Amino acid sequence: MKRLLLISLTACLTVSCIAQSAQAQAYCALRDPVRQIGELYPGLSYLSNVGVVTTETRKAVGARLPFTLHFNELGSHTLYTVTKDDTTVGYVHVRPEITRWGIIEITWSLDADLRIKDFAFQRCRNRRRTVLESEDFKKQLRGKSFDELLQLLDNNGKDISANGLKVNSVDHEFAAAIVRCALKTIAVTKIVWKDEVRTAMVLPAAGDLRQVADVYTVRVRQALERTFIADNADIERKTVKVFRIIDDSKKKDS
Amino acid sequence: MRRFALLLLITIFFSASTLMAEDKLFPWNKTPDEQDDSGLLRRIDDWLTYGDPERLADPDSTASRFRNNLRMTIDIAGRGIVPHKGGNSGSGSVAFIGLDIHKVFSDDHGDYATLIAQPYLTKLNSVKGPHFFEDNNDWELVNRIMNINFTRIFDERMNIKVGHFEIPYGLEQPLNTNGTLRDMTHPRNLGVKADWGVTLNGTLTDYEYEVGVSRGTGNEYFDSEDPYVIAGRFGTKHDDNLIVGVSFLKGSIWNPGALNGYKRGLVDASGVTGNVIDRERYGLDIQYHFERPMTLLAEFNYGKDFKRGVFNTMMELDFYNASKSTMWFTQWNYYSEQYDAALGSWEAQIDGSLGWRWTPNNNWALSLMYVQEVSAKKLNDESVRLGSKFIAQLRYRF
Numbered sequence: 001m002k003r004l005l006l007i008s009l010t011a012c013l014t015v016s017c018i019a020q021s022a023q024a025q026a027y028c029a030l031r032d033p034v035r036q037i038g039e040l041y042p043g044l045s046y047l048s049n050v051g052v053v054t055t056e057t058r059k060a061v062g063a064r065l066p067f068t069l070h071f072n073e074l075g076s077h078t079l080y081t082v083t084k085d086d087t088t089v090g091y092v093h094v095r096p097e098i099t100r101w102g103i104i105e106i107t108w109s110l111d112a113d114l115r116i117k118d119f120a121f122q123r124c125r126n127r128r129r130t131v132l133e134s135e136d137f138k139k140q141l142r143g144k145s146f147d148e149l150l151q152l153l154d155n156n157g158k159d160i161s162a163n164g165l166k167v168n169s170v171d172h173e174f175a176a177a178i179v180r181c182a183l184k185t186i187a188v189t190k191i192v193w194k195d196e197v198r199t200a201m202v203l204p205a206a207g208d209l210r211q212v213a214d215v216y217t218v219r220v221r222q223a224l225e226r227t228f229i230a231d232n233a234d235i236e237r238k239t240v241k242v243f244r245i246i247d248d249s250k251k252k253d254s
Numbered sequence: 255m256r257r258f259a260l261l262l263l264i265t266i267f268f269s270a271s272t273l274m275a276e277d278k279l280f281p282w283n284k285t286p287d288e289q290d291d292s293g294l295l296r297r298i299d300d301w302l303t304y305g306d307p308e309r310l311a312d313p314d315s316t317a318s319r320f321r322n323n324l325r326m327t328i329d330i331a332g333r334g335i336v337p338h339k340g341g342n343s344g345s346g347s348v349a350f351i352g353l354d355i356h357k358v359f360s361d362d363h364g365d366y367a368t369l370i371a372q373p374y375l376t377k378l379n380s381v382k383g384p385h386f387f388e389d390n391n392d393w394e395l396v397n398r399i400m401n402i403n404f405t406r407i408f409d410e411r412m413n414i415k416v417g418h419f420e421i422p423y424g425l426e427q428p429l430n431t432n433g434t435l436r437d438m439t440h441p442r443n444l445g446v447k448a449d450w451g452v453t454l455n456g457t458l459t460d461y462e463y464e465v466g467v468s469r470g471t472g473n474e475y476f477d478s479e480d481p482y483v484i485a486g487r488f489g490t491k492h493d494d495n496l497i498v499g500v501s502f503l504k505g506s507i508w509n510p511g512a513l514n515g516y517k518r519g520l521v522d523a524s525g526v527t528g529n530v531i532d533r534e535r536y537g538l539d540i541q542y543h544f545e546r547p548m549t550l551l552a553e554f555n556y557g558k559d560f561k562r563g564v565f566n567t568m569m570e571l572d573f574y575n576a577s578k579s580t581m582w583f584t585q586w587n588y589y590s591e592q593y594d595a596a597l598g599s600w601e602a603q604i605d606g607s608l609g610w611r612w613t614p615n616n617n618w619a620l621s622l623m624y625v626q627e628v629s630a631k632k633l634n635d636e637s638v639r640l641g642s643k644f645i646a647q648l649r650y651r652f
């Protein structure tokens with residue numbers, strides 16, 4: 001009997017091989033973020049794309065960021081592509097982040113150009129989650145691209161940069177974790193699902209979107225005066241946002 | 255005792271060498287970057303993950319359609335059990351090898367169904383298993399979970415699941431403990447963990463639910479003595495830190511072991527024949543995730559076995575490290591039933607356990623658990639000996 005017990009215990013121990021794609025959790029415990037998809041994109045259908053996050057992905061993420069994926073983040077993951085009338089309107093992806101409050105899991109919603117649309121916590125023990133779920137915080141992340149998010153963190157990615165985000169000082173660590181998670185989500189999506197994402201992008205594949213801070217330059221004001229609409233009170237000019245598309249492949253602004 | 259000491263020594267040896275060794279000796283202690291390519295198993299792993307690239311080149315091929323959105327993993331586990339009761343100890347083991355498959359079916363309009371298939375060859379070695387094992391050394395193909403959930407008949411608010419699923423009741427429904435040492439109350443409270451049938455399930459804005467009708471036979475499907483189960487759970491959404499659920503079960507469950515336990519509390523059991531036990535349960539379950547990685551679980555069940563009152567509860571406290579790779583838990587179970595008055599009326603069994611699970615990466619999981627009976631059901635104030643058991647399991651998924 002002792003022999004059988006020893007064989008059973010040690011049989012698995014002696015097996016050694018490399019394997020990256022398995023999930024520690026049995027697949028019956030997998031839960032699709034269907035509620036969040038329904039809330040973020042009401043009435044729209046979604047298509048699962050299962051991709052494998054490998055050690056190579058981890059290295060590639062590490063090359064783009066001052067931090068990288070935890071080994072438990074490797075394996076098969078799903079990118080949910082949300083479509084409307086056969087057009088991709090966005091993606092949903094769930095990614096964990098290790099914090100001192102344990103693992104937080106965030107359901108991210110990205111637009112077709114992989115900018116942040118919204119997020120929702122799937123697991124978050126931090127009691128201040130309601131503060132960072134508020135519209136005040138979310139609107140600081142909405143529309144941000146990878147590069148813009150990166151500017152919100154300090155050099156090592158552990159804290160938010162000076163003037164990066166307007167949050168209470170007690171929430172700096174928590175907010176930085178959320179931004180790190182957002183950055184990893186965009187990086188992983190770009191790397192693992194590059195073919196799916198590229199075809200749906202509105203911007204050029206190597207492009208980036210930068211918000212123009214000073215919209216009403218002297219030239220613009222002169223142009224408005226020439227067209228006699230400079231003093232048109234019906235136009236709410238404070239809400240106008242202008243973005244510049246930077247296409248790295250062409251090395252000039254598009 | 256010597257066997258217990260041997261098992262303990264082996265466990266300490268592996269744990270210590272894993273935790274302390276500077277030169278990482280064992281594969282489960284190495285990061286994927288540090289592991290070596292090991293030929294055949296690597297090729298099996300690649301095939302499980304990616305399939306045959308030549309066959310997959312054609313997107314309309316059967317292989318390609320099968321592979322699309324497929325997760326497929328081989329799951330191997332060995333479990334050693336050392337029980338101890340009244341000065342006697344023996345040992346046994348269970349070996350598992352199975353496939354864990356998760357496949358999403360999609361078309362141009364999106365996802366429409368999810369298949370989960372988990373066939374596991376299970377071999378007992380001197381261990382008492384569930385009733386579908388013929389003896390303590392039997393082997394059986396166990397269908398852990400094997401169902402297809404149709405997700406586009408309505409929207410996320412109502413799906414239809416067909417096949418072999420966990421009975422939608424109590425904490426097991428949201429947590430799912432298949433293949434782990436840690437278990438919820440299904441085996442002892444309900445007498446059936448997974449069953450063949452149909453469920454309606456869905457997620458509402460703030461609530462989740464699953465209601466099912468099933469055969470009542472567990473692993474195998476048959477209809478002798480006409481067993482059945484109707485069960486359901488309604489709970490608050492699983493992404494909150496406080497999750498509350500209510501459940502119900504009504505059924506006639508094929509479980510000879512549970513029926514024998516019922517007969518034990520009768521003065522005259524001659525009128526009870528067959529293999530099914532009529533059960534009714536109403537449950538309340540609570541999960542509370544504390545701010546630091548610690549979780550409290552509780553489940554309270556009241557109901558009847560035939561006309562006999564039953565009250566069963568379970569409480570568990572879980573502690574995790576930040577990355578959740580290590581988990582400590584302590585679980586306390588209270589099972590009581592109302593025997594015939596001549597045999598002592600309400601009798602309770604209480605046991606407590608302490609467990610540890612270590613998941614160093616996505617492949618390996620080592621679990622240890624010690625269970626101690628604190629109190630046992632007695633007939634006419636008879637003296638009973640309390641038992642304990644030590645269980646260790648090593649699991650490898652690739």
